[in-house]
Amino acid sequence: MSQQGYVAAPPYSQAQPGMGAYQGGFGSGPTQPLYGHYGGPPQAFSAPPAGMMKSSVAPAASMPLPAGSSQYNPNVQQNGSHPQSYPAPPAVSAPYGQPPHSLYNSMASPGPPPTQQLTNQMSSMNLGSHGKFSMCSFYFLVQGLQSPPPPASSVMPPGLQSPHMSPLMSPPQSPPESMPMASQSMAGTSMAGMGRPFPGPPPPGPGGFQQPGLGSAGQPGYPQQAGQFGGYMAGPQQNMPGAFPGAQSAMAGPPQKKLDPDSIPSITHVIEDDQVKQGGQVFTTNIRGQVPPLVTTDFTVTDQGNASPRFIRCTTYSLPCTADLAKQCQVPLAAIIKPFASLPKNETPLYVVNHGDTGPVRCNRCKAYMCPYMQFIDGGRRYQCGFCNCVNEVPVFYFQHLDHMGRRVDFYERPELSLGSYEFVATLDYCKNNKPPNPPAYIFMIDVSYNNIKSGLVKLICDELKTLLEKLPREEGMETSAIKVGFVTYNKVLHFYNVKSALAQPQMMVVSDTAEMFVPLLDGFLVNYQDSRAVIYNLLDQIPDMFADTAESETVFAPVIQAGVEAFKAAECSGKLFIFQSSMPTAEAPGKLKNRDDKKLVNTDKEKTLFQPQKGVYEQLSKDCVASGCCVDLFLFPSQYTDIATMADVPSHTGGSVYKYSNFQIETDGEHFLRDLRKDVQKSIGFDAIMRVRTSTGFRATDFFGGIYMNNTTDVEMAAVDCDNGVTVEFKHDDTLSEETGALMQCALLYTTIGGQRRLRIHNLSLNCSSQLSELYKSCETDSLINFFAKSAYRAILNQPLKNVREILVNQTAHMLACYRKNCASPSAASQLILPDAMKVFPVYMNSLMKTAPLVGSTELSTDDRAHQRLSVMAMGVEDTQLLLYPRLIPLHNIDVNSEKPATPVRCSEERLTDSGIFLLENGQSMFLWLGQASSPDLIQSLFNLPSLAHLQGHMCALPELDNPLSRKVRSIISGLLEKRSNSMKLQIVRQKDKPEMLFRQFLVEDKGLHGGASYMDFLCYVHREIRQLLT
């Protein structure tokens, strides 16, 4: 039987020579080659969307300008040439020879013999299933084989530890005195003249590395390897079942020592250390390729020429110079862009540049927008584009003299010359039909079928809207919101409401022909809330009563979205639908769904169908929505399976969100839902957006992941994009990159503001390039890597068996680390596990990712929950994926109630719990208060006003407001978290050993998975083995 295998050689198509044992042969499922973009195979560049060019009439809006900005409105006639329509193909497109490949491309390559062996081992490991994975344990020693291991604590007392090094991270050969070697690596050697404050690259040149190649190792004396640690593997522990076959020989080993979980790299330490080192500091973006503080660290950003890490984060800030190097290390090259990220109050909002009817200055060839990477020459009359190198004439209105440094004298007065992020007012060329857009509209569409009425949900929504609509987002400086509002109720038919301000009573119009949806009224449907407040109040009061006696339990869904699209089309505006739906649409209408949940498919090759949306109606609907700038947010209140994979299809392609409240009950879920609704309605957001990522020559964006829609291979379309939406962009080489010029990217987002203005938001970022892989590894950002892996794996499960996807994740983890070991680490005993400092906690995250509901094949998990999580993650930014994959576990029993400092989280493992402890756990989606069975009655009294745990009853979802320091402190921690996270979380209170505790335990991600999957320790052992296999 010929076996087709998946090569864990993601971005790049071939395994490197010498690592042949790694190639092919993993897994045995049928291959599903290439999963393309949604909507079909990538197409050649297509014409810009109709109606985005021509004619220019002055947009008169004046924007807030920076101080001393009198020169910002040059408003001088442009010299002839019209700005071209938005998105145009970059001129640079050296043939890379291949269509964009992505992570899970298949490759039918016969694996060399060793592969088979690995395959067998893999299958006996069965990573995804429960209890078969323990096979080894680590015995970490501080020193290498040659010298005996002093106890870690005596080698490096806590006070001496570098913030980034745990004792076992010290280099194997260093004597204790040289421990500050940590600082050696952390202070970094600077790139000539760059003064990097972060772990820096080594000086290039003779002292550096050999060209990474077969068998090459770092040269002696090379001062890095902060993150390596020695570890001997011993044979399987007796109490660990399922010993790994063949593990013994590989783990021949040294003295049997008790396993110390503290000796393996800890995310909580990494987070804490970075907070200590960089917390509260200013991160200035004036240095190319500068690695920002962790996403969890509290810092302030000053924009000095590169976009803030809040807007763009990268998997590495030093790209390998060649495709070969990239292929060799298999570290994905990607950026996670959050174009609308919220900025803290102490950071400057984006400046808006208005060039009047001439529009922004752009490179004639590649259409990149004016930015700090344009080099002015010839006395300021011309400029060379940093992206395509084309030399352009400076438009007459834009001319300015250069100073003695060759810099324009207005450098600091123009955001587009000196900042990483800013906005341009778009001219009519950038507007649909060359007309300025109308302000967007929000339509509230409430399912009034029996379930929603009975649960009290309809009344809850109507009551809330009265106050919430007062808080619609508004343009800065405006007194009221320009957003229009409209209302629809529905079950099997749709009811539209005329709420024109002149009416004394709202009027209802019913459309029962759901096959041919239309909007029965234009005037009076979408109104200004302030003008129509009285009529709207009246309507919101009446709706719950109107349907109080309904017996209708069937609903439609697709026609509801269609109605919204038609309404926006008729009003010539973009906007958002807020749909509150109780069940799967089973009424006879387009988009009718039936129950196709089938647990028998779990762990089979057909499992992927559970994640695939039903084709047809919803696919077309997504297209229509994106074309008319209609974003869909779905609030679901299901009591059973609702086929979320299909129902969430439109939201997930329109930049919308899906919220799910299973078995909704007002008492326990009402407040939770309202918090979500309030956040959602008030979010900062842009509409009818189209994004293009341009790059300098040598590499380009090849793949995109997010709540997006792609009509071609380059334009990322989003009906809306809000402050939480993150788009992950993968890059590939098409040529050699230069160490000298580095690599540049520019993300341009054309969108409509909430006030109805068309704008371009520009984010620029410059990265380093290096022919040394060590540079890449040093500049990696694990949190970004994991975001990329989560999204690419979650997309891959649409087309491949989960088992294959998990294997690819493991193999790539091993490969990336093996490549570091081989090319960047100094020689050391094979038994040592050596990790790059910047990636030392990468394995924890990868292991956690593989244990998430979508990736774990378990019949105990609800299909809807899995589909829901899959889709939510696709649109997440780095902060959200980090938190999701490594929850915060905060001890509360010993908290200092007087301290302002946030409580320090501990590792997510059962070992950290104590019977007498009380812990809070949250991951951005769920929140638990865990009460140890021996918690002190005093604590219980303070928190619950109850004499003991035994008195705690019922489903409590909030702590009582008690007037004592502990209660106040804990409640303030909880409310602080709810405030900070993008979603609301329902507080679930669980007692140790009670049944619901299982829900909590699945978030202890360092432990063995509840539904399968290895513990962190076991996973690390396994990865170590894989690495050793790869290196022999």
Ligand SMILES: [Zn+2]
């Ligand atoms: Zn250019």
